[in-house]
Amino acid sequence: MSEFEPRIVGFLCNWCTYAGADLAGTSRIQYPPNMKPIRVMCSAAVDSVYIVRALMEGADGVFIGGCHPGDCHYVSGNYKTRRRMVLFNSIMRSLGLDEERVLLRWISAAEGKRFADTITEFTEKLRKKGLSPFKTLWEV
């Protein structure tokens, strides 16, 4: 069997991270193809239900990209995302689930390199972690 390839669901903010990903592409920076990007208008539009659903249905990781604090197109969306992430992580810890399978990172439209590095790092980290435990649990 070939090496385990993690599957990542990515939610990229339209104004920063998605453009950052675009820049990575147009700059021909290589990064692993493990993430399936979904463009959202703001990182704060990513309700926890979408993160949890991706995990429950077998994604090995979930990536959320937003504008740097202070740069949100909607002024304060990412600050709220940040608080929700704190809550999300706390709940994951309380339930004994692996919070490291969800990554939030601020990536601006100018940071193509940072985007590529982030996805590379995250993919490698998940590769080491191995299959998501939910991937084999059909009864969730």
Next chain:
Amino acid sequence: MSPEEPKNLRAEGRSGRLKVEGGDPVATIKAVCARWLKEGVLSAVMLPAVSRNGVAAPALFSDPEAVRDSGVPFLPAMGVNTASVVDEIAFNPAPGVKVGVFLRPCEARAVVELVKLQQVVLDGLVLIGVDCPGTYRAADFGEVAGSDGANFVNRFLQEQDRYLAENRFRTACTMCEFPTPLVFDLHIGFLGMNSKEALWVAAGSEKGAELLNGIDIEAIPEPESRQKFIEELRTKRQLRAEEQIKELDKRALGPENLVRYFAACLNCHNCMKVCPVCYCRECFFESEALERDLDEVVRISRHKGGTRMPQGTLLFHITRMNHMMTSCVQCGICEDSCPVKIGLSVLFKKVSRNAQKEFDYLSGRSLDEPLPLVTFREDEFRTIGE
């Protein structure tokens, strides 16, 4: 985390001993309610009631005689969280209509959360917070109380030690750190008091102080014996909570244990429907958003070889936690409503406590404290996202 003095409903007003008539605290409070109605201080009063036909539920009375007849202040049986009822009626205040609502501490906390969630408007309400050493499940109450449910309350108040030692309360109550209300217009207390003789009464606001007009209150500081009683009860409950959370950790942590913990879940969503702070008029999980076509379900089943139907039970619970844990008041009414008896009280106790700690927040502590998820500071949680 200790409850702070609520800032916004702060009493300039009065506190002290309310003399109990005829050794009957329940009748005394009912007489006070009747007086409020008669004098028009309140348009109606909502409190637990027991009817001849065996209905035990919160009821809204506008007739003084009806209160005397069926009202049972301090009834230690909980079938609904009264905040859910308040949520249904207290959005459009009408001029001149003022309803006094008896609330247990967890119920008062839920009302505070609902105010902050913009579901309840306090204008037409007077929050009458009462002490609560614990409540029985409606189903157990008959057995504990015997045939005279209403008179049981006086026995319950007079033999507090005995009933506390027995500890047959609802699971959530056995872990409750808040036997006294945190936010209130008027507080009526009996814990650590000789309730045959006197109750503790304190106004928490102007509104509450108005209710005390013309009622004879002996102005004294809160008795030390009462404070000690409450402190000891809180300590005991905190220990009990730690014990139960330790037990929970043995069986509910991690993906497989969590699946096992929720294995019997029917996806009935009762826990959500009875939750006082789960406020959405239409729940995402009951919307069309999660409906799927046959081909999609089949495709999803291929990822794992199969899929449990109905889909998304654990998804529902974990997402609900993400939506509600900062406002959870740990009343445990979710567990009571669960047809398959999933241990939600202790789970939510743990998860919500941890979650609220992250934001130095305590649900229902204060009307001034903004909800954690609608506010932020620029200079916080700096490591996240970097």
